[in-house]
Amino acid sequence: MRKTLWLGTLALAVLGWALAHGHGAHGHDHGHHHGHGHHGERLFHRLAVADAREALVRVLDEDGKELGRFTVPSPARLYPLPGGQYVLAVHREANAVSFLWGGLRLEDHGDHQDVIREVPYVAATLRTGPRPTHTFADGHRLAVFHDGDGTVALFDLRRLGLDFTPRLIATGGADHGAPALLGEALLVGSLERGQVEVYTLGGTRVTALPQACPRLHGEAVLGGVAAFGCADGVLLVERRGQGFAGRKLANPPGTPQGVRVGTLRAHPRYPFFVGNFGQGLAFIDPQAGRLEVLSLPARPVAFGFDPEGEALYVLTEDGRFHKLDPVGRRVVGSLEAVSPRAQGAPAPGMALGHGVAYLTDPARGQVVRVDLEGWQVAAQVEVGGAPSAIALFEVEGVEH
Numbered sequence: 001m002r003k004t005l006w007l008g009t010l011a012l013a014v015l016g017w018a019l020a021h022g023h024g025a026h027g028h029d030h031g032h033h034h035g036h037g038h039h040g041e042r043l044f045h046r047l048a049v050a051d052a053r054e055a056l057v058r059v060l061d062e063d064g065k066e067l068g069r070f071t072v073p074s075p076a077r078l079y080p081l082p083g084g085q086y087v088l089a090v091h092r093e094a095n096a097v098s099f100l101w102g103g104l105r106l107e108d109h110g111d112h113q114d115v116i117r118e119v120p121y122v123a124a125t126l127r128t129g130p131r132p133t134h135t136f137a138d139g140h141r142l143a144v145f146h147d148g149d150g151t152v153a154l155f156d157l158r159r160l161g162l163d164f165t166p167r168l169i170a171t172g173g174a175d176h177g178a179p180a181l182l183g184e185a186l187l188v189g190s191l192e193r194g195q196v197e198v199y200t201l202g203g204t205r206v207t208a209l210p211q212a213c214p215r216l217h218g219e220a221v222l223g224g225v226a227a228f229g230c231a232d233g234v235l236l237v238e239r240r241g242q243g244f245a246g247r248k249l250a251n252p253p254g255t256p257q258g259v260r261v262g263t264l265r266a267h268p269r270y271p272f273f274v275g276n277f278g279q280g281l282a283f284i285d286p287q288a289g290r291l292e293v294l295s296l297p298a299r300p301v302a303f304g305f306d307p308e309g310e311a312l313y314v315l316t317e318d319g320r321f322h323k324l325d326p327v328g329r330r331v332v333g334s335l336e337a338v339s340p341r342a343q344g345a346p347a348p349g350m351a352l353g354h355g356v357a358y359l360t361d362p363a364r365g366q367v368v369r370v371d372l373e374g375w376q377v378a379a380q381v382e383v384g385g386a387p388s389a390i391a392l393f394e395v396e397g398v399e400h
Helices: 009-021
Strands: 031-033 042-051 056-061 066-071 077-080 085-092 096-101 105-108 113-117 121-126 132-138 139-146 151-156 167-170 177-182 184-190 195-200 205-206 219-222 225-230 235-242 243-252 264-266 273-276 278-283 290-295 300-305 310-318 320-325 330-336 350-353 356-361 365-373 374-384 387-397
Touching: 009 077, 031 132, 031 195, 042 077, 042 350, 042 356, 066 121, 085 132, 085 139, 085 387, 105 356, 113 387, 121 273, 132 177, 132 219, 139 177, 151 184, 151 273, 177 219, 177 235, 184 235, 219 235, 219 264, 225 264, 235 278, 264 300, 273 300, 273 387, 310 350, 320 356, 330 374, 350 387, 356 387, 365 387
Parallel strands: 077 387
Antiparallel strands: 031 042, 042 056, 042 387, 056 066, 077 085, 085 096, 096 121, 105 113, 132 139, 139 151, 151 167, 177 184, 184 195, 195 205, 219 225, 225 235, 235 243, 264 273, 273 278, 278 290, 300 310, 310 320, 320 330, 350 356, 356 365, 365 374
16 A cells, blocks of 8 residues: 655755755764774764754754754654664654655775765655554664554665655554564564564464563564563564464562563674663563563663674663673763753653764753763764754765
């Protein structure tokens, strides 16, 4: 089923081009040297930053210079897409998603790629379905779940720039859903029904896992295992022969009421998932069948691994930014980075790149750059408004 483009997509793109052109689109993007590859290869960064209160997304260079400012259908959540050239903006209240082109074009030269800096723009804004919310991307595929009707929009990321038309898969109806791609299967978890269903990528329902997962929320995939957060633990799903099998890891005894895993992260370097868990993190080991908890000084707001998986980084609601040893499961560094989050205030965001982290400070209208290798706040850039969601464009290549 084809979905119509949001009226005004072309106007948005043209307006974005003009605005970006007027904001120095050919300004200086510093590149970080990367210790391997073709002579002269380095990393290039740009940032997408969404305002928490206005329907506005900015694209900045890594020094905070504004390269483009785009009016979007509604305030957005931002997600980096594989390949580093596009960011997905999800406009839940406007029933739409946007694909943002960061302007870092790659030109293949066989043994290396040239980076050509161009004007960022909104490549497409689509009405994919009612209330798009959770997303999942792996390799060349992107799944977007629509809470309003339970459909999943499945995009082929290899065709971005050529064809933004998704395949629509109908699931069990309106719910707050969590999609995950496991091999050639689409797993769909539902909060209200508390279960995981399996679909083919063509949309055929294969099975529903028998294990209950009350108030299911949060998903991640590690190798051949998918994990879903439940009110009472974590549900693990894996392929077994021609079918699928699930098993449950319960919360530790004595877990306080309301404390649970609701967000999950994973990195192929490690054999475990990491989830939020009250004022701490849960480490979920599928092979050992264990769920262990590490307490933190404050509740995590955002957390994740750097691209190489060298460390786990956590931003806590007291405004501190922590570096954790994932194997030793201990905090090895902490910085005062952003303003503490007041109750009900917009949440700060975090984007992790090679050797660098970018954090938003909605209370101060700032984007904060952290040097991960030197472990220090390197810059605080005034952007205005209430910057909240943030995502990184990151490519590697040679600039002539």
